[in-house]
Amino acid sequence: MQSIHVRTKINGQAAEFLCEPRQSLLEVLRDVLRLTGTKEGCNDGNCGACTVEMDGRIVPACLVLGAEAEGADILTIEGIAEGSALHELQNAFLEGAALQCGVCTPGFIVASKALLERNPDPSEEEIRFWLANNLCRCTGYDKIVRSVQAAAEKMQQETTS
Amino acid sequence: MHWIDYYRPRTLEACLEAFAEHGASARALAGGTDLLVQMRAGRLANNVVVDVKAVPELNEIRYEPGVGLTLGAAVPCYRIYGDPTVRREYPALIDSVSMIGGTQIQGRASVGGNLCNASPSADAVPPLIALGATCRVASVAGEREIPVEDFCTAPGTNALGEREVLVSLNLPAPSPGSGACYLRFIPRNEMDIAVAGAGVSVRLANGCFDSGRVALAAVAATPLLVPEAGAALSGQPVGSAAIAAAAAAAKAAARPISDMRGTAEYRSNLCEVLTRRALERAVERAGGTLG
Numbered sequence: 001m002q003s004i005h006v007r008t009k010i011n012g013q014a015a016e017f018l019c020e021p022r023q024s025l026l027e028v029l030r031d032v033l034r035l036t037g038t039k040e041g042c043n044d045g046n047c048g049a050c051t052v053e054m055d056g057r058i059v060p061a062c063l064v065l066g067a068e069a070e071g072a073d074i075l076t077i078e079g080i081a082e083g084s085a086l087h088e089l090q091n092a093f094l095e096g097a098a099l100q101c102g103v104c105t106p107g108f109i110v111a112s113k114a115l116l117e118r119n120p121d122p123s124e125e126e127i128r129f130w131l132a133n134n135l136c137r138c139t140g141y142d143k144i145v146r147s148v149q150a151a152a153e154k155m156q157q158e159t160t161s
Numbered sequence: 162m163h164w165i166d167y168y169r170p171r172t173l174e175a176c177l178e179a180f181a182e183h184g185a186s187a188r189a190l191a192g193g194t195d196l197l198v199q200m201r202a203g204r205l206a207n208n209v210v211v212d213v214k215a216v217p218e219l220n221e222i223r224y225e226p227g228v229g230l231t232l233g234a235a236v237p238c239y240r241i242y243g244d245p246t247v248r249r250e251y252p253a254l255i256d257s258v259s260m261i262g263g264t265q266i267q268g269r270a271s272v273g274g275n276l277c278n279a280s281p282s283a284d285a286v287p288p289l290i291a292l293g294a295t296c297r298v299a300s301v302a303g304e305r306e307i308p309v310e311d312f313c314t315a316p317g318t319n320a321l322g323e324r325e326v327l328v329s330l331n332l333p334a335p336s337p338g339s340g341a342c343y344l345r346f347i348p349r350n351e352m353d354i355a356v357a358g359a360g361v362s363v364r365l366a367n368g369c370f371d372s373g374r375v376a377l378a379a380v381a382a383t384p385l386l387v388p389e390a391g392a393a394l395s396g397q398p399v400g401s402a403a404i405a406a407a408a409a410a411a412k413a414a415a416r417p418i419s420d421m422r423g424t425a426e427y428r429s430n431l432c433e434v435l436t437r438r439a440l441e442r443a444v445e446r447a448g449g450t451l452g
Contacts, residue, residue, distance in 0.1 A: 004167065021167035021210070024197070044198045046352075048265055057239060057268035063193045064269070067167045068212060111264065132351040133263025 008069040010035070011079025019066035026050045028066035029076060037077035039103050041135070048134030051107035052076050058114045060133075077106035080113060088158075089113055089151040096147035100138035108134050112148045120156055124149070162201050169212040173299065176216045176326060181301040183209040184323040191219075191235035192269030194262065195278040218328050219273070222247065230332040234273025238262075241272065251332065252446060253288040253341035253360060260284055260345065263352050273327050279313040282379035286313070287360025288343040290376035290386050294332045300324040306331075310376065313383040338371070339364040340447030342439040345378060346431050355379045356423040359411065359435035363394065365449045370394040370403055375436055380415035380428050387414040390436065399449050404440045411436040 003018040010033070019028050026043075029035045029052070041049030043062045050061040053075035080087045089109050092098070099105045108131065115122060115130045122130070127148050128141070136144060170176040180187050187209040190196055199205050213219045219235040224246045232241070238258035241247055248255055254272075261270055261284050275285040276296070289309045296307040298321060309330070312320050321327065335341075345358035358378030364371040373394035377385045389410040397403035417428035444451060 020164070022162040022165045043201070045194050045262070045266060048263070051265055054268075057237075058265050059268045060194075060265045063197050063266075065167065065190070065193070065197070065210070065212070067169070068214075070169075114264075129351055130264050133265040 004067045006067060006070050008071065009073045011075060017066070021065065021067055023066045024062050025052070025054075025064040025066050025069055025074075026061035028069070029061060032066075035076055035078050037106050039106055041103060041107075046133075046135070047104070048107045048111060048131075049104050051110045051134065053110060053114055058111050075110065077110055080109055087113065087151075088154045089116070089148065092147040092151035092154065093144070096143050096150060098139060098143040098147035104134060104136045104138075108136070108144055112151070115148070116152055116155060120159075121152060122148075162197075163203075164208065165200075166209045167212065168209065169215050171215045173216050173218045173328065176211060176213060176219075177299055177301045177324075179209070179211045180324045180326055183211075187211050189213045189235075189277070189326060191271040191274040192237055192266075194266050194270040195274060213326070219326075221329070224250065225334075227334050229334040230330075232272060232330045232332065234277075234327040234329055235271050236273070237269055237271050238267035242267075250335055251292065251341070253292060253343050253362065253443075254285075254332075256343040257284045257288045257360070260351070272330060276309065276312060276330070277319055277321070277327055279315070279317050279319045279383070281313075281316055281381060281383055282355045282358070283313075283384060284343065284345060284355060284358060284378060286384040287358055287376035287378045288341065289330060289332070289360075290384060291341055291343075291360040291362040291374045292332050292335075293362070293374065294330050297328040297331060298325050299328050300326065304328075310384070310386040315382055336364055338366055338447055338449075340443040340445065340449070342442040342446065344435045344439045344442070346435060354422065357415075357417070357428045357431035357435060359432065359439045361436065361439040361443050363440065363443045363447055363449075365399055365444065365447045368399055368449075370397050370399055373407065373440070375407060375411050375440075377411060377415060377432055377436075379422075380417040380432055382416075385414065385416075387411050389414060394440075399444055400451055404437055404444075404451075407440060408433045408437040 039049040041047035188207040219233040223231040341362035343360040345355040347353035375390035390407040393406040412433035
């Protein structure tokens, strides 16, 4: 089979690419489209480093074929900030030192954003269960959980004020 | 990953034709959480991937009161626990799809895929067996129905012929006075593979167990229906004596191995504990009280 021509939407903009049928969405994002914010960790769905949003659901981009992106709506870490204005989650991760090496961070931010859109005031337990598919080998998670809580609080203040 | 061809049929007919043409060299892609991992590891020799997520019959959730639930084989976990009707009518199914993988995996993984992967520890399978679900299997030659307890034949292998596709799972409508539950044991809080699991369903009438079904995960080469446990419940007063007898039958039926997740002895004991707790919860869900 020839390469597949895929038309999709990435971070709000129409995008098209050619990929081999065997290429994952993760490989397409990084190697074809050069959107290298999405990281490769385990490449088998365990670590969550490659988390992207696809049609409103967070998925591991390593377990999606590039060809499956046809007609889909995809959000990656590159689409989280608005221009130079960081998302509250990104601010909170920076202020709360919720990252060290940073490989897991894009996945955590994309997954946390999806959580706060569904549940603007999650409990610590809800945060930990939602983020259970995201592994971090540096922080021990506490700073990440506290940063998600801080961002949630800030975002709620913004919507009520 | 080795070179593959990718097809995305839009009708069941086209899907079945793809499998008729490519036979053993084709694999169905739903969520890909097992398939793509196994292909990347070089464990599968298929060179055709048939993405079944555009086939309507494999992607529907349809409930008809008095008839039951048709659950398309490719429906991902999040759509199942996001469906208010399924939450109300099949809480045991919700128990399992809420604990498979994490949020991202639940965004992709399907119950049909969990069954086809035929892992002895598959969390979705014991509740399906307990609920009396059947598999709608189709090929260009026709259709057949397979009870879920007969679908897995060995670790990683199932009853599907080379040209066959699992279309949907059909669950009977829950009858009045029925309740079901799935519990598993893992040493962590989430994101782990069952050391053992128990899926149960009961039907209560006039203070007695009218019937019951118990199925176990991760204690045999395939998910295991334990008829002796159901028999221990039938006709007995709802209470701890019948539940203890069913739990003992589950323990006796388990044929576990020892591995890094637990010893055979530990797994057998877990079968008793999990079956008892799951039955207690199922009775509660059925609106019964433990005498």
